[in-house]
Structures are given as C-alpha cells and as structure tokens.
Amino acid sequence: MSITLLAIESSCDDTSAAVMRDGILLSNVTASQAVHEMYGGVVPELASRAHQQNIVPVVDAALKQANIEKSELSAIAVTLGPGLMGSLLVGVSFAKGLAASLGIPLIDVNHLHGHILAHFIQTPDDKKEVPPYPFLCLLVSGGNSQIVKVNSHNNFEVLGQTIDDAAGEAIDKCSKVMGLGYPGGPIIDRMARQGNPRAFSFAKPNLPGYDYSFSGLKTSFLYFLRDKVAENPNFIENNKNDLAASLEATIIEILMKKLKKAAQDIGIKHVALAGGVSANSALRKAFQDMEDKGVWKIYIPKFSYTTDNAAMIAMSGHYRYLDGEFCSLDKPAFSRTVF
Structure with a gap:
C-alpha cells in the first residue's frame, strides 16, 4: 500500500506544503512574506498573521499540483519546532485539525532533521545520488x-x-x-x-x-x-x-x-x-x-531545498512513518533548538 503524506512547514516566515508518495516528491508549494523587509528582520506577530492567511491556499495548491485528494492521505507531517512559536502554532494547529478530521496519524518533524534529510528528496524526474551513512x-x-x-x-x-x-x-x-x-x-x-x-x-x-x-x-x-x-x-x-x-x-x-x-x-x-x-x-x-x-x-x-520548505518535512516524515513514529494530537510545539 502506498504511503502518501501531506507535509506542512511554518517555523518562521515561509508557509509551505508538500505532498510525497512512497518517498517521491509530487509537489512543494511555498508562500513567502515580503512584509518583513521594511523592518530588517522577521516580526513574529506579522509572520503568524500571514501564516493564517496563507495556510489554506498553500495546502490546497500542494494537493492540486500533486493530483491528490485528501482522502488518499496516509498521514500528515508537520514541523513541531524549533522556530517562532506563533508561526509554528498556525501550522501545527492546522495539521492537527486536518489529521483529526481525516482520522489519520500525525507525524511530528524536527525542523533541523528536515534540513539534513533534504538530501534524500527525489522527484519523478530526478533520481539523484544520496549520501551514504555515516x-x-x-x-x-x-x-x-x-x-x-x-x-x-x-x-x-x-x-x-x-x-x-x-x-x-x-x-x-x-x-x-x-x-x-x-x-x-x-x-x-x-x-x-x-x-x-x-x-x-x-x-x-x-x-x-x-x-x-x-x-x-x-x-x-x-x-x-x-x-x-x-x-x-x-x-x-x-x-x-x-x-x-x-x-x-x-x-x-x-x-x-x-x-x-x-x-x-x-x-x-x-x-x-x-x-x-x-x-x-x-x-x-x-x-x-x-x-x-x-x-x-x-x-x-538544490536551491529550492535550502530555505525553509515542506519537501524536507515530507522526507523526514516519510522515514518516521516507516518507523511507526507518530505523535499524539496534544503534543506541543517547541521554539528552542532541540536535536
């Protein structure tokens, strides 16, 4: 049976959603926030408000690009931390609500693990060489x-x-x-x-x-x-x-x-x-x-996997799904770096 994941990333100022099936990336959609440029840095309150506006259309676009219906999803992976708490809560709350409504597992992903495992992302048209362990x-x-x-x-x-x-x-x-x-x-x-x-x-x-x-x-x-x-x-x-x-x-x-x-x-x-x-x-x-x-x-x-993106969260989520590492809906987000 195929493993089809929806992944959500909202740790800072990028709202991103991706769909991955059996370890192959089908879509990766990101909405960035230009509002912070005039302040010389990310303003947490503005970031969380922008996430609230972007999360639904970004997730919808990711599902449509992947040609996947919500009913086909096996689980939802989401960045639980580290990051800005206000930003994280938007993505985590959305992921928890969607997982509960669909009756599917929730997978918590460490943002830093996602960055590292981005090296293992494969697309239907690009099967690249991956690093061997260790x-x-x-x-x-x-x-x-x-x-x-x-x-x-x-x-x-x-x-x-x-x-x-x-x-x-x-x-x-x-x-x-x-x-x-x-x-x-x-x-x-x-x-x-x-x-x-x-x-x-x-x-x-x-x-x-x-x-x-x-x-x-x-x-x-x-x-x-x-x-x-x-x-x-x-x-x-x-x-x-x-x-x-x-x-x-x-x-x-x-x-x-x-x-x-x-x-x-x-x-x-x-x-x-x-x-x-x-x-x-x-x-x-x-x-x-x-x-x-x-x-x-x-x-x-790839440049598209260097900044915050949901593709890397999907990759980490895929491995966690294979390991049976799911999380409860009451597990909280965390802002501090935890490896």
Missing part, C-alpha cells in the same frame, strides 16, 4: 550553525555548534549595519562576487573542539565600520563590495576550518551542506574545491 553535514542557517554526524535517518550526533550567534544571523546583522537590507544573505552574496575577499580582516574566534562563535565577528565588524565612517562618512558606500566579500570570506573560513578538522579527525569523506546559508555561492565553491582536490565527496542541496 556522513557529516554542515547545517548553517539564520538560527543554527552545526556540524552533525548523520549515522542514519533517525540518528543525528551534533559534534559542534555555535555557542552564541549563527552564521546566517551574523550575515543578516552585518548587512543591516551596512544599510543593505533584509534578508542579508542574498545581498551579501551578490555584492561579494564583485569585491575583494582580502580587502579587510575581521576577528576570528579560536574555540576548542568543533564549536562556533560569531558574536565576536559581528562586534569586530561593527567597530571597524564605526571607526572608518568617523574618518570618511562615505566609507561604506565606497567599499560595500569589498566589505561584503571580506565578511563572507571570514565566515566561510570559520565554518570550513572546523568542518575540515571534524572530517579529518573522524575519517569521514562524505560531507553534505544544508540550511539557508547553503545557498551562498562562495560556500558552495568551498565545498566544490574540496571535492575537486579529491578530499571529499560532497552533497549540496
């Missing part, structure tokens, strides 16, 4: 920076993580300080391609083990701009491409140094990239360079 995954996003040893689809071992700010958050905050707008990732990426990555240097933490820290880099960047602007009010405008390139290069060097150490220490040569920051072209190039040198076999997700 493999290392660098998970980098606006809220998380982690090195994870993936032993199986349900066994994740965090080797290192940020002790303060995440890489994506550092990029967004530095972009805001430069007056470039939000989200900062795509802006910094675009401008860095036109700049000199060695033009300026910023603080790099020296933590033991595989943990990360980006708060010192943010402070270093802020003070550097403060001093330079005091000397020349037009400094940022005159050097924005070089600033973007130097900031990006510093963050990637920090990320890759720890990842290389972990891979070497453990002896793993299959290394994957995941999370929103995995869309960064320079980070992808750093991974590609390691493969070109014959050091790693790399796995990089």
Whole structure:
C-alpha cells in the first residue's frame, strides 16, 4: 500500500506544503512574506498573521499540483519546532485539525532533521545520488550553525555548534549595519562576487573542539565600520563590495576550518551542506574545491531545498512513518533548538 503524506512547514516566515508518495516528491508549494523587509528582520506577530492567511491556499495548491485528494492521505507531517512559536502554532494547529478530521496519524518533524534529510528528496524526474551513512553535514542557517554526524535517518550526533550567534544571523546583522537590507544573505552574496575577499580582516574566534562563535565577528565588524565612517562618512558606500566579500570570506573560513578538522579527525569523506546559508555561492565553491582536490565527496542541496520548505518535512516524515513514529494530537510545539 502506498504511503502518501501531506507535509506542512511554518517555523518562521515561509508557509509551505508538500505532498510525497512512497518517498517521491509530487509537489512543494511555498508562500513567502515580503512584509518583513521594511523592518530588517522577521516580526513574529506579522509572520503568524500571514501564516493564517496563507495556510489554506498553500495546502490546497500542494494537493492540486500533486493530483491528490485528501482522502488518499496516509498521514500528515508537520514541523513541531524549533522556530517562532506563533508561526509554528498556525501550522501545527492546522495539521492537527486536518489529521483529526481525516482520522489519520500525525507525524511530528524536527525542523533541523528536515534540513539534513533534504538530501534524500527525489522527484519523478530526478533520481539523484544520496549520501551514504555515516556522513557529516554542515547545517548553517539564520538560527543554527552545526556540524552533525548523520549515522542514519533517525540518528543525528551534533559534534559542534555555535555557542552564541549563527552564521546566517551574523550575515543578516552585518548587512543591516551596512544599510543593505533584509534578508542579508542574498545581498551579501551578490555584492561579494564583485569585491575583494582580502580587502579587510575581521576577528576570528579560536574555540576548542568543533564549536562556533560569531558574536565576536559581528562586534569586530561593527567597530571597524564605526571607526572608518568617523574618518570618511562615505566609507561604506565606497567599499560595500569589498566589505561584503571580506565578511563572507571570514565566515566561510570559520565554518570550513572546523568542518575540515571534524572530517579529518573522524575519517569521514562524505560531507553534505544544508540550511539557508547553503545557498551562498562562495560556500558552495568551498565545498566544490574540496571535492575537486579529491578530499571529499560532497552533497549540496538544490536551491529550492535550502530555505525553509515542506519537501524536507515530507522526507523526514516519510522515514518516521516507516518507523511507526507518530505523535499524539496534544503534543506541543517547541521554539528552542532541540536535536
């Protein structure tokens, strides 16, 4: 009998729904929220209101694109956390109500597991190579920076993580300080391609083990701009491409140094990239360079699977369904990072 899942993702500011049958993705629909751009970051109250407006049409579109009726669904998978509580509650409440009305199981999915398992998404027209277990995954996003040893689809071992700010958050905050707008990732990426990555240097933490820290880099960047602007009010405008390139290069060097150490220490040569920051072209190039040198076999997700999306929730949900891991309708959402 076929396993047909509807998956729902609403952990931040993207409302997404996907349909997967027997591990093959049939649809993946996402509605983004442009309203946050003018505020320089996601406003939780506005995000939850937008989710309420988007959830019904997004789910309806996903079912129609997949040519699936609600009566054909085997279960509903939903992001239970981590994320913004107001946003999560919209998706979780909808999923619980629909599952109860259809009399089918509910599957709770950890958002971070979804990002990692996005590497296993297959479509009817694209059967790609997937990483073998165990493999290392660098998970980098606006809220998380982690090195994870993936032993199986349900066994994740965090080797290192940020002790303060995440890489994506550092990029967004530095972009805001430069007056470039939000989200900062795509802006910094675009401008860095036109700049000199060695033009300026910023603080790099020296933590033991595989943990990360980006708060010192943010402070270093802020003070550097403060001093330079005091000397020349037009400094940022005159050097924005070089600033973007130097900031990006510093963050990637920090990320890759720890990842290389972990891979070497453990002896793993299959290394994957995941999370929103995995869309960064320079980070992808750093991974590609390691493969070109014959050091790693790399796995990089499609751009459509880098940001928050329901396809990755469906993939994780599919494995949990096979394992019989369902959840009760009274299980609460959670906002803090739990791996």
